[in-house]
Amino acid sequence: MQLEHSYAQLPDRFHAVAPPQAARAPKLLAWNAVLASELGLEWLGPQQAETAQIFSGGPLPEEFAPIALAYAGHQFGHFVPQLGDGRAVLIGEVTSSSGQRFDIQLKGSGRTPFSRGGDGRSWLGPVIREYLLSEAMHRLGVPTTRALAAVATGEEVYRDEPLPGGVFTRVASSHLRIGTFQFFAARKDTEALQTLTDYAIDRHYPEARDAPIPAAAFLTAVVARQARLVAHWMSIGFIHGVMNTDNTSIAGETLDYGPCAFMDEFHFDKVFSSIDQHGRYAYGNQPGIAQWNLARLAECLLMICDDQPAFEAALAEFPDRFQAHWLKLMGKKLGIADAASEDIALIHGWLEHLQNNHLDFTLSFRELADQLSTDGEARFGEFESVWRQRVLGQGVEPEVIAGAMNRVNPLYIPRNHRVEQAIASAVEGDFSMFEEMHAVLESPYVEQREFAHYAKAPQPSERVMQTFCGT
Ligand code: AMP
Ligand code: MG
Numbered sequence: 001m002q003l004e005h006s007y008a009q010l011p012d013r014f015h016a017v018a019p020p021q022a023a024r025a026p027k028l029l030a031w032n033a034v035l036a037s038e039l040g041l042e043w044l045g046p047q048q049a050e051t052a053q054i055f056s057g058g059p060l061p062e063e064f065a066p067i068a069l070a071y072a073g074h075q076f077g078h079f080v081p082q083l084g085d086g087r088a089v090l091i092g093e094v095t096s097s098s099g100q101r102f103d104i105q106l107k108g109s110g111r112t113p114f115s116r117g118g119d120g121r122s123w124l125g126p127v128i129r130e131y132l133l134s135e136a137m138h139r140l141g142v143p144t145t146r147a148l149a150a151v152a153t154g155e156e157v158y159r160d161e162p163l164p165g166g167v168f169t170r171v172a173s174s175h176l177r178i179g180t181f182q183f184f185a186a187r188k189d190t191e192a193l194q195t196l197t198d199y200a201i202d203r204h205y206p207e208a209r210d211a212p213i214p215a216a217a218f219l220t221a222v223v224a225r226q227a228r229l230v231a232h233w234m235s236i237g238f239i240h241g242v243m244n245t246d247n248t249s250i251a252g253e254t255l256d257y258g259p260c261a262f263m264d265e266f267h268f269d270k271v272f273s274s275i276d277q278h279g280r281y282a283y284g285n286q287p288g289i290a291q292w293n294l295a296r297l298a299e300c301l302l303m304i305c306d307d308q309p310a311f312e313a314a315l316a317e318f319p320d321r322f323q324a325h326w327l328k329l330m331g332k333k334l335g336i337a338d339a340a341s342e343d344i345a346l347i348h349g350w351l352e353h354l355q356n357n358h359l360d361f362t363l364s365f366r367e368l369a370d371q372l373s374t375d376g377e378a379r380f381g382e383f384e385s386v387w388r389q390r391v392l393g394q395g396v397e398p399e400v401i402a403g404a405m406n407r408v409n410p411l412y413i414p415r416n417h418r419v420e421q422a423i424a425s426a427v428e429g430d431f432s433m434f435e436e437m438h439a440v441l442e443s444p445y446v447e448q449r450e451f452a453h454y455a456k457a458p459q460p461s462e463r464v465m466q467t468f469c470g471t
Helices: 033-038 048-054 124-139 178-186 190-204 206-210 214-236 283-302 308-316 318-333 341-356 361-371 381-392 398-408 416-427 432-441 449-455
Strands: 015-017 027-031 067-069 073-075 078-080 088-095 101-107 146-158 162-172
Touching: 027 048, 027 432, 033 146, 073 178, 101 124, 124 146, 124 162, 124 416, 124 432, 162 416, 178 190, 178 283, 190 206, 190 214, 190 283, 206 214, 214 283, 214 308, 214 318, 283 308, 283 318, 308 318, 318 341, 318 398, 341 381, 361 381, 361 398, 381 398, 416 432, 432 449
Parallel strands: none
Antiparallel strands: 015 067, 027 146, 067 088, 073 078, 088 101, 101 162, 146 162
8 A cells, every 4th residue: 555654754742653453343334435546545445354454443554654643722612732633543644646645544443642531432323424424525515524434343332321333434635723733832832833834835735835924825725725615514504513623624624523414494593513502613603713713723823923914814814705605605506607795685685584484404495496497486485586586687598597506506415314313223233224325415416216305304303403522
């Protein structure tokens, strides 16, 4: 295997050696053959036993160099100077066919020097959740870490009860987080901060290297990626749930699928996470929180470059960048090819209509598109006539507009109640729903009649009110 270890080669205080623990009876549950082939790992696919062994903790062949990464983070606004990979190990890096470097990380393969009181393990629930959610996000065009493999360990993990254990293999552009910078800033280790910044620039934003103030150009680039990311989340009704700085990727990918969820009924204040008691990470707060997190990154960078106005200027770009992405995405969802600031009121009018009428976020966009092919009654109140005038004013056939809407508005999302059902059956040893759901979500925009139930909103009795963190 052609593995690289660029992060392991950084100074010792960046990481800790963390050999994963071999599972007793590993069984491969899922293998992402397409991703594997992009990463040059396709030859592993047919060798199921060996693949299950490697991606559940080994014993690992010699070319692997497993490490747990050091990081800190603001958790729900409170700073924790040391977190680190407590149940994850980076086993190596690979370069994809497109020339990009990716981390390969096992999640749930046992304790590391950063585990504190935890067992470093994962039960099957979080494994299945992250596999389904991250791959669905990818299919929806949202920047995200990916799923390479899911393995059942054949061992029990104790939560409130014994549960079957699993290991998830995550592929990420990197695992650099805002919290990684905070780890060194908290220790006033400016030498490490400089090394980390140089590494991050080389790996993700090489164009910043030659800018007049590289650290400020780097921050500007991270701001741009976060703005794009959160605009995507907002456009699909996704709530991350734990937007702590340790879960905020420098590369701008969705990172850590813990108590996250796609909304059914739309509400700006919607919160699912059982640990988010004050709604800090509610749907409507996400852009503001991203900007708050980026300010924490700016504070770290100020320790190696004291050009405060340059950092302030970089941070100040967030709202406009977010709005530009949001407007474009939301405009397309509503059938407006080139939405401009005059359309903001219309988009807000739509969201208010959804909220006031307790409508399903995802399905309402499809139903709105259907309205273009009927001369029947308006279904979406006063909004609908204003909207109709706007979209038909583009001078394009209604069917063409409806077609364009249906190409960006998914019919299938990983709905919470279905994810929970897939997890419950997996715990009983039945993985058919997990596999079926994964297959359906590979084509989120195309109607698959035999799988209509995956498109449906939950019945009141099926509704999931809370989601729990990934442990
Ligand atoms: P997360 O909820 O994934 O963002 O994790 C927050 C912190 O808790 C990270 O430092 C994790 O490594 C750590 N952590 C979560 N679950 C476990 C576990 N089962 N064992 C050890 N550490 C854990
Ligand atoms: Mg995390």
